[in-house]
Amino acid sequence: MKRKQARLLLDAVFLGLVGAIVARLFSLMVDFSQEFFLGKIALYHPPGLPNEGGLPQEVVGPYGLALIPLVTTIGGFLSGLLVYLLAPEARGHGTEAAIRAFHFLEGYIRARVPWVKMFASAITLGSGGSAGREGPASQIGAGIGSLYGTLFRRSSSERRLLLLMGMSGALSAIFRSPMGTAFFAVEVLYSQIEFETQALIYCIFSAGVAYLVSGFVVGWEPLFRVPEDLSITSPEQYLGFLVLGVLAGIVGTIAPLVFHYTQRLFERLPLPFYLRSAFGGLLLGLMGLALPQVLGIGYGWLQKAIDGELPGKLMLLLCLAKILAFSLTIGSGGSGGDFAPSLFVGGMLGGFVAYLFNQPPAPYVVIGMASVFGAAARAPMANIFIVLEITGAFALMPATTLSVMLAYIVQTALSSPLPVKSLYDSQVPNRVHSPAHRGEFFTDILADIKVKDIFQPEKVWAVIPEDMTLRQFVKLFGRTEQQYFPVVDAEGRLSGIFSINDVRPYLLNEDLWDLLIIKDIARRDVITTHPEEDINTVLRKFTIRNIDQLPVVKTEDPRIFLGMISRREVINFYNQQLEKMRRAENLIYVV
Known part of the structure; x- marks a missing residue:
């Protein structure tokens, strides 16, 4: 083993350890923020994941949902003000910032960004913002990797590798998905199916270490519970998964468009940045009065969809409403991630397709989660691994692969003539187009x-x-x-x-x-x-x-x-x- 490779492996182990610690701290901050804003002020508790220690049932206080708009507006204002004053680049969904830093900034992220992102995202998510923990974890981990490379005066090429290691480590600890998040870090950089192959082994090490450390603290169970006998037993079921793949490709084309134009609309408003994010929070809160399921991370509602506790037509409505809710939260300047909303949208779409075919919802919800995000993020391979790891539904691998790849093909075909190709504007088609590899080619x-x-x-x-x-x-x-x-x-x-x-x-x-x-x-x-x-x-x-x-x-x-x-x-x-x-x-x- 070459000396450089040995050093990078040690870097991967260290960043995996740090990623697990930071991810756990961030999760605790989100829980505290949610208990304060939604629990103490709005007197509302959305359903949580039992495997994370959450209550499976929604709890509505004596005032009903009336205080939800107040809480989401305050959260939008505070998060926007924090980002505006300290680190404007911490706004939005964090994965985009990490991709941009890799391709166009030589892997450099300002030292303050991870910490501002941590606090701003905790406020956004805790106050009911429709976003996820994983995107912020991605930028936080990437920022720590970049800071580590800068402090030790690494070359720009090594700093890019360290950025990806930090990103995969933090994501792995949040998602409990070591293999999927390692692949995500090296695949999401490109809009075509291409990987940053030289970084993969180090990302696997980092993600593996983070998963181990996190597992000893929070347990080894997947995030979601699925039926033990979950499997595909008849060829006819694959017809439903083909339909799901096509619909997921269509939704995966629409979601980035809605987000992009919502963001542009808010940017044109003649308001300071922090008032725009507050206004976005207000609009989200008003949506939440009618559809509280779109508030927050939404994993508890996804678990209910897997368990068959949501009506089919409601799942279609939630699928579409979540796209708008996420766009209002992040497009207005809130700080959060696009992982959880995309998984929510895909899961609800899958549940609706199961309703159409009169099938048990669990396999369709799981496969829909992977299909929509795999298409919209242009990272199909990684999302197959991620969703199967966070659900433990490995028996669905063939059907998931079929649906996800079909969704990816449909999405790339439909978005080809459009101005918005995916959720991430900073993706480049492949390594030939990346400034990170220009000299190599x-x-x-x-x-x-x-x-x-x-x-x-x-x-x-x-x-x-x-x-x-x-x-x-x-x-x-x-x-x-x-x-x-x-x-x-x-x-x-x-x-x-x-x-x-x-x-x-x-x-x-x-x-x-x-x-x-x-x-x-x-x-x-x-x-x-x-x-x-x-x-x-x-x-x-x-x-x-x-x-x-x-x-x-x-x-x-x-x-x-x-x-x-x-x-x-x-x-x-x-x-x-x-x-x-x-x-x-x-x-x-x-x-």
């Missing part, structure tokens, strides 16, 4: 190109005999646009080269024109190339003397001159090849 492309692929042997070049006088050359120079001139001996073999800059010092003294011959001016140490040489090597030769052209000679005989190749020709050819590669990628994948 430059080298890779050039290594496959030979001089013969660019060189134009039919082009005519002025070749200067060694014994030509400077006066004769001056007459010749007036009839050519060449800047570099190869020199040949009496047998026509290459013996030197010179540029117009080498001649310029003698042009002001015409007395020397008949005395000097080209042999006296030309450089003997000629740097040449040949048709079989790769262009990467040629570019390095250009930089040795900062020259713009090189003589091309025969591969078998370096003294036989064939022509010249310029730096500009190489760069232009490279740009053409890069554009062809990008077009080919876009033909293979629907962006």
Whole structure:
């Protein structure tokens, strides 16, 4: 094992440990905030997850839901004010910020951002904001990884890796999903099915350590409970999962659009940032008067859908209403995540499809959770793992894979002509388009190109005999646009080269024109190339003397001159090849 790999593995273990601690602290902050805002002020308790120690039943106080709009408005105001004063980049759903930092900021996140994100998100979620814990955990973990890399003066490439390690560790502790969150960290960066493969092993280590540490504290059970005999027993059931996949792809196209345009609408309001988030909280609270199920994280309601306790038509209404509720919360400037809302939307959609086919809801709810978020986030592989891990429903793997991949195909096809491709604006199609890998692909492309692929042997070049006088050359120079001139001996073999800059010092003294011959001016140490040489090597030769052209000679005989190749020709050819590669990628994948 190389020293660098060993160091990165140790980094992964450390960031997994820290991620578990921070994720647990964040969860406790959310619980405290919810108990204060919803429990103490609004006297309302939404259903929770039994596997997290929550009460499975909704508790409504003596005032009913009347105080919900007050609480959501206060929460929106406080969260918005905190973000506005301390770290504007902590607004919104945290995964987007982590993706942007990876691609465009060399993995750099300001040191204060994770902590501001932690407090702002706890306030948003605790006051009933329609968002999730996982997105903030993603940005918090990524921010800690970035801070760790900055403190220890790591290179930008390593800091990007550390960012992903921190992200996967914190997510794993929140989700209790080590494999799925490791894959999510390396897949969600791209809108096509592509992975940051060099980071995967380190993310698996980080996520695994975080899961172990978290498991010893909160237990090893999955987040959701599903029936023990959950399985697919007949081929006819797959028809329902195909329908679910298509509908999930449609919903996965609509949800990012609604969020995007809601966010733009709030940005146009002539209000300070913190008042916009308060206004979004007010609108959410008014929605909550009629549909309290859309408030908060919503996992308790998802558990009820799995257990078959929600009517089919209500689940369709909740599916659509949750998209708007999440958009109001995050689009107005609130701080939270898009994981939980997307899982909620998908689960309710799955429950509705089960109602249409008169089937038990549990498998459809589970598969719907994976399908909508896998499509909307453009991270299908990761979400298959995540949802199966958080439910323990591994018997549904074949059906989940079918539905999720179909949803992804439908979503990419429908969103292709649209201005909004997914939940994350900062995703790039693939590694070719990422600034994080721009230099790597430059080298890779050039290594496959030979001089013969660019060189134009039919082009005519002025070749200067060694014994030509400077006066004769001056007459010749007036009839050519060449800047570099190869020199040949009496047998026509290459013996030197010179540029117009080498001649310029003698042009002001015409007395020397008949005395000097080209042999006296030309450089003997000629740097040449040949048709079989790769262009990467040629570019390095250009930089040795900062020259713009090189003589091309025969591969078998370096003294036989064939022509010249310029730096500009190489760069232009490279740009053409890069554009062809990008077009080919876009033909293979629907962006």
